[in-house]
Amino acid sequence: xxxxxxxxxxxxxxxxxxxxxxxxxxxxxxxxxxxxxxxxxxxxxxxxxxxxxxxxxxxxxxxxxxxxxxxxxxxxxxxxxxxxxxxxxxxxxxxxxxxxxxxxxxxxxxxxxxxxxxxxxxxxxxxxxxxxxxxxxxxxxxxxxxxxxxxxxxxxxxxxxxxxxxxxxxxxxxxxxxxxxxxxxxxxxxxxxxxxxxxxxxxxxxxxxxxxxxxxxxxxxxxxxxxxxxxxxxxxxxxxxxxxxxxxxxxxxxxxxxxxxxxxxxxxxxxxxxxxxxxxxxxxxxxxxxxxxxxxxxxxxxxxxxxxxxxxxxxxxxx
Numbered sequence: 086x087x088x089x090x091x092x093x094x095x096x097x098x099x100x101x102x103x104x105x106x107x108x109x110x111x112x113x114x115x116x117x118x119x120x121x122x123x124x125x126x127x128x129x130x131x132x133x134x135x136x137x138x139x140x141x142x143x144x145x146x147x148x149x150x151x152x153x154x155x156x157x158x159x160x161x162x163x164x165x166x167x168x169x170x171x172x173x174x175x176x177x178x179x180x181x182x183x184x185x186x187x188x189x190x191x192x193x194x195x196x197x198x199x200x201x202x203x204x205x206x207x208x209x210x211x212x213x214x215x216x217x218x219x220x221x222x223x224x225x226x227x228x229x230x231x232x233x234x235x236x237x238x239x240x241x242x243x244x245x246x247x248x249x250x251x252x253x254x255x256x257x258x259x260x261x262x263x264x265x266x267x268x269x270x271x272x273x274x275x276x277x278x279x280x281x282x283x284x285x286x287x288x289x290x291x292x293x294x295x296x297x298x299x300x301x302x303x304x305x306x307x308x309x310x311x312x313x314x315x316x317x318x319x320x321x322x323x324x325x326x327x328x329x330x331x332x333x334x335x336x337x338x339x340x341x342x343x344x345x346x347x348x349x350x351x352x353x354x355x356x357x358x359x360x361x362x363x364x365x366x367x368x369x370x371x372x373x374x375x376x377x378x379x380x381x382x383x384x385x386x387x388x389x390x391x392x393x394x395x396x397x398x399x400x401x402x403x404x
Contacts, residue, residue: 260290356386
C-alpha cells in the first residue's frame with residue numbers, strides 16, 4: 086500500500102513539473118493509463134495501427150487542415166517506418182505542401198519517397214509531379230507566387246530537373262528536363278553554361294525531339310553572346326554557321342523560320358559593326374582603311390540597311 090502511495094506521489098510531482106515547464110498544457114490533456122502505468126497525452130499518441138493512423142491523418146487533409154495532417158503523417162512515419170503506409174504518408178505530405186503553395190518543400194517530400202522507398206509504386210508518378218513543379222516554376226519565373234518562393238540565386242529549378250534525370254535517366258521527362266536546364270541558364274544570361282547543357286541534351290538524347298531544339302538553342306545562345314560583345318565577330322560568325330547548318334538539316338522544322346530571321350539579324354549586326362569601324366577610320370582621316378570597310382559592307386551586306394549607307398559614304402570619300 087505504501088509503495089502505491091509513493092508511486093502516486095511521484096506521478097503527481099511529475100505532472101506538476103510538466104505543467105511548470107509547459108504551462109500551455111492543460112491538466113486535462115494528460116490521462117493516467119493503467120495499461121502503460123504512466124500519464125499520456127492523447128494528442129501525442131499514435132493510432133494502434135498504421136492504417137488507422139493514415140486514415141486519421143487523411144481526415145485532416147479532407148477538412149483542409151494540411152498543417153495538422155502533416156503532423157499526423159510525420160507521427161506515422163516515425164512510429165511505423167517500415168509499414169507500407171509510411172511512403173504513402175511521405176507522398177501525401179508532398180501533396181499537402183503543394184496545397185499550401187510550398188513547391189520546393191513538396192519536391193523534397195516527394196523525393197524522400199524515392200530515396201527512402203526506391204521500390205514504391207509511386208515512383209513514376211512522383212517524377213511526373215516533380216517535373217510539373219519545376220516546369221511551372223520555369224515558365225512563371227518572376228510572375229507567380231510559386232516562382233517568387235523558389236527561383237533565386239540557389240537555382241533550385243535546376244536541382245529539381247537534375248534530380249528527375251538522376252532518378253529516371255531513360256524516362257519520358259529526362260530529355261526535356263535536360264533541355265530546360267539549358268533554357269533556364271540562357272534566360273539568366275549564362276550563355277556558355279546554357280550551351281553546355283544543350284550539347285549534353287544532343288549527346289545524351291540524340292534521337293529525341295529535344296536534340297533538334299537544342300541545336301537551335303545553341304545558335305540562339307551564341308547570338309546572344311555576340312549581341313553582348315559588339316566587336317566579337319568570331320562569335321557572331323559561329324552563330325551564323327550554326328543557324329545555316331540548322332536550316333540545311335531541318336528545312337521543315339517549325340523553328341526554321343525563326344532561324345532564318347535570326348540569320349538576318351546577325352547579318353544586320355555584322356554589317357553595322359563593319360560600318361562603325363569604317364566610321365572610326367574616317368574620323369581618324371584614314372580614308373584608305375575606311376574605304377576598305379565601307380566596301381566590305383557595300384559588297385557583302387548590300388541587302389541590309391547598312392549597304393546603301395556604305396555606298397553613300399564611298400561616294401563622299403571618293404572611293
